Amino acid sequence: xxxxxxxxxxxxxxxxxxxxxxxxxxxxxxxxxxxxxxxxxxxxxxxxxxxxxxxxxxxxxxxxxxxxxxxxxxxxxxxxxxxxxxxxxxxxxxxxxxxxxxxxxxxxxxxxxxxxxxxxxxxxxxxxxxxxxxxxxxxxxxxxxxxxxxxxxxxxxxxxxxxxxxxxxxxxxxxxxxxxxxxxxxxxxxxxxxxxxxxxxxxxxxxxxxxxxxxxxxxxxxxxxxxxxxxxxxxxxxxxxxxxxxxxxxxxxxxxxxxxxxxxxxxxxxxxxx
Amino acid sequence: xxxxxxxxxxxxxxxxxxxxxxxxxxxxxxxxxxxxxxxxxxxxxxxxxxxxxxxxxxxxxxxxxxxxxxxxxxxxxxxxxxxxxxxxxxxxxxxxxxxxxxxxxxxxxxxxxxxxxxxxxxxxxxxxxxxxxxxxxxxxxxxxxxxxxxxxxxxxxxxxxxxxxxxxxxxxxxxxxxxxxxxxxxxxxxxxxxxxxxxxxxxxxxxxxxxxxxxxxxxxxxxxxxxxxxxxxxxxxxxxxxxxxxxxxxxxxxxxxxxxxxxxxxxxxxxxx
Numbered sequence: 001x002x003x004x005x006x007x008x009x010x011x012x013x014x015x016x017x018x019x020x021x022x023x024x025x026x027x028x029x030x031x032x033x034x035x036x037x038x039x040x041x042x043x044x045x046x047x048x049x050x051x052x053x054x055x056x057x058x059x060x061x062x063x064x065x066x067x068x069x070x071x072x073x074x075x076x077x078x079x080x081x082x083x084x085x086x087x088x089x090x091x092x093x094x095x096x097x098x099x100x101x102x103x104x105x106x107x108x109x110x111x112x113x114x115x116x117x118x119x120x121x122x123x124x125x126x127x128x129x130x131x132x133x134x135x136x137x138x139x140x141x142x143x144x145x146x147x148x149x150x151x152x153x154x155x156x157x158x159x160x161x162x163x164x165x166x167x168x169x170x171x172x173x174x175x176x177x178x179x180x181x182x183x184x185x186x187x188x189x190x191x192x193x194x195x196x197x198x199x200x201x202x203x204x205x206x207x208x209x210x211x212x213x214x215x216x217x218x219x220x221x222x223x224x225x226x227x228x229x230x231x232x233x234x235x236x237x238x239x240x241x242x243x244x245x246x247x248x249x250x251x252x253x254x255x256x257x258x259x260x261x262x263x264x265x266x267x268x269x270x271x272x273x274x
Numbered sequence: 275x276x277x278x279x280x281x282x283x284x285x286x287x288x289x290x291x292x293x294x295x296x297x298x299x300x301x302x303x304x305x306x307x308x309x310x311x312x313x314x315x316x317x318x319x320x321x322x323x324x325x326x327x328x329x330x331x332x333x334x335x336x337x338x339x340x341x342x343x344x345x346x347x348x349x350x351x352x353x354x355x356x357x358x359x360x361x362x363x364x365x366x367x368x369x370x371x372x373x374x375x376x377x378x379x380x381x382x383x384x385x386x387x388x389x390x391x392x393x394x395x396x397x398x399x400x401x402x403x404x405x406x407x408x409x410x411x412x413x414x415x416x417x418x419x420x421x422x423x424x425x426x427x428x429x430x431x432x433x434x435x436x437x438x439x440x441x442x443x444x445x446x447x448x449x450x451x452x453x454x455x456x457x458x459x460x461x462x463x464x465x466x467x468x469x470x471x472x473x474x475x476x477x478x479x480x481x482x483x484x485x486x487x488x489x490x491x492x493x494x495x496x497x498x499x500x501x502x503x504x505x506x507x508x509x510x511x512x513x514x515x516x517x518x519x520x521x522x523x524x525x526x527x528x529x530x531x532x533x534x535x536x537x538x539x540x541x542x543x544x545x546x547x
Contacts, residue, residue: 005379005382007360007423008383008385008386008420008423008424012389012421012424014397015393015395015397015398015401072287072291073288076284076287076288083288085292086288086289086292087292089295089299092295093295093299095528095529095532095533096525096529097480097481097483097499097525097528098483099481099502099506100521100522100525102506103506103517103518103521104299104518104521105298106506106509107305107317107514107517107518108298112315112316113317114301114317117316117317148295151295180280208390209391209392211484212481212484212499212503216483216502216503229392230390234392234395237395238396238488246396247396250390250392250393250396251393253392253393254389254390257389258388258389
């Protein structure tokens, strides 16, 4: 146990405490104590306001899309014959890294990329555009790219959940004359609750922390239009060289992630180990 | 009649979704096949010539993927292995051994998964710069191991909870030391969970970009995703087929590992109560 505790304490917990401490100091080298200046910047800096908006969009988009699509695909491919093949198409992107996904989607979205090519060839030239250039479109297409990758794991988890539903309950349901929608609504969905909580919790936390997709696709730009809190923190700290502001963003992000985790963890964890 | 209509609709929806999902993957593969010289500037939809290996070798050279591959392999294998063994030890200590304050130790270790990585990175960057761990392979192995431990611990602990306590009690009565118990009983019994943890953390370390670009500068230290991001930065110079071939190349190890171990590690993620 000691090595684990030591590594975690030295490499994770100590830097965490140091970051909190740093967030109360100004960005200059001499670092005078500055109370909550770095935090009030959230309200006054338009780049950070945009960053918060983007983070909210990401959270909604990364929770809702993989959940709905994952559930739908898992339920619909649970029985049909060519389902294994269809499922493979959806699960495959999950094995790619965020950076590789960004490379693929850049290819789709650049001005002379695949999406614009399709639009032009079917006569919808007016819809062809620089997908990554204007807000909020650029953030939305990145959320779609993320959903393309993240739905795979939701499908797998929901399938595990579906297979653990005893078939007798479904048979009983159909004997009582429940239609397939009613069966889904009143029998399947309630039994998928534990899995749903895991899927939502995972997507929520991953959406908040997502870094590599945005970084490789736009580096948070153009300007700072596509930054989320995770990217803003990196930008402020390492590019704008404002470590105090960066630390404050990291702390705010941590508070949000902790609050989000708490919502699902308290249902899932039994800490005492009995 | 309504049944079959429903089935048709369902099959149709699944087919459309699957096709939509396949499009980016399809384009990735088809355009990675196009020889870089003959790429016309607009995406191809059907494979014509076969230039994949040539593109891959160009990506390999231009992004210096060789050392990056070796580095990422080292980081992923060593960190994932270390995390699996250390987390197994921690799980053994907090579940099997009579340790005080179990809940406290649990939270000390587990808290690592709850914190976003962004919160560690600047202090690490600074202390690495001062302690000459910066831009070294050892430094990256250390941080990747530290990041991997909390989640590995969570899985190993869930698994350790399901082990029969009688085995341990019997061995204790026979006078076995804790150390012996851990290596000869606990590790063999939890082997499948350890492999699952190893696979999971291998993939996580392999895919990391942020620590890779922050804690390294040299081409012979940086991991593979940093090299890929660099190649993507040269998109217009090297041409899309080479970049796509590079993305495919660096994804191969995790693709293979993921699909060979998929069932295995999903089942170990289920939460035991």
